Each structure stands twice: as C-alpha cells, then as structure tokens.
Amino acid sequence: MLSQIVRPMVRTQLRLLANSQATRATLVNTIAQWLGFLGVEARVTHLDAASNQIQVSLTVGKPEACDPHDWQQILKNLHQGKAEVPPVGAGMELSAQQRSKLVRLLAYVIQVGNPHEPISWDALHPQLMLLGFDDDTLMGIRSALKIPQDLDMLMEGLEPDLAAIALPKAVSIALLDRQVNPSEDKALAILLDSMKLS
Known part of the structure; x- marks a missing residue:
C-alpha cells in the first residue's frame, strides 16, 4: 500500500511546490x-x-x-561538528476551515491506530512534535481527539490539495507504531484517491 501512495504523493507535492x-x-x-x-x-x-x-x-x-x-x-x-540549522518556515497557508478539517483527519488516523486503547496525550504529544507539527496543529489535534471523528464526514467535500497535504502527515502518524492496520490503510487509500482527483 505504501509504495502505491508514495509515487503519486511525490508527484502531487511537486505540483503543489510549483504553485506555492x-x-x-x-x-x-x-x-x-x-x-x-x-x-x-x-x-x-x-x-x-x-x-x-x-x-x-x-x-x-x-x-x-x-x-x-x-x-x-x-x-x-x-569528525563532524554540529551545524547551524536555519528555522523552517510554516509552508503552505491553510484557511481556518482547511486547518480544522486537516487536524480532524489527523485525529481520526490517531483514533483508529489503536482503537482499543485510550489515547494518552502525554505519550502522543512528544511523538507528534518529532514529526514537526507546529503548536497550532498540535492543539487542534488534541482538541479533535476529544470526540470520535467520522471518516465519511471528513472526506465529504475534501479538496484534492488538502488531501495532498494531509496524506504524508497521515502516513507519518500511521507509521508511529511501525504498522498500518486496516482502518488506517482505508483512510490513507481514500486520501490518495481524493488527492488524485486534482
């Protein structure tokens, strides 16, 4: 599944780069x-x-x-010394509505990743920070995790460009435990299909 995701994801991200x-x-x-x-x-x-x-x-x-x-x-x-790392920019601008949908999509992937275990924000937060999420996104995910997210509702009217932004982030989250379960796989496949509509 991941090999089917990566190539079109890269193509779409390159197109988004050209328009960014x-x-x-x-x-x-x-x-x-x-x-x-x-x-x-x-x-x-x-x-x-x-x-x-x-x-x-x-x-x-x-x-x-x-x-x-x-x-x-x-x-x-x-014998390599430490290099100075410039600050990384925020990337593409999202509207409030797009950001809301993005964090709810990511919360859904987290919720279905281990559906039989309660989510510990204290354990999850450092892992998400390592994936490079900014503070606003982290707080949005934390808030969205408080209620069950519905995949069908989230995919309704999903823009291809937003799907292209969400997909690599969703893949990173799904791979936190080094495996992709059927529910995660379904969400990734739907994001991939939505992204291809562009």
Missing part, C-alpha cells in the same frame, strides 16, 4: 518529511537553485534502525 507562494520553506519541509518516512530525522541546512538542479545540504540525526553505539562510532569516524 512559499516554495523554499515548503520544499525544506517536504524533503525532511520524505526522509522521515524512512525513519531518518533530517533538517535542511542549505537550499539553492543552480543551473537545472536544486542543491540541498542536510543535517541528519540517528536513523531509528541504527544502534546508538554504531551511530556514535559513525559520528566519531566522520
């Missing part, structure tokens, strides 16, 4: 997001357009699958 008023900030966030799907924590430290290419410099954190001892040895071997 904040192309640099959006591309910085998108690159970090793409690497995040692989379990790699990355920050863009330099981004520039040269000739027919985009030059990108990254600061990369320890991949989740990497043993801490191995990672320390890699750092020691590279």
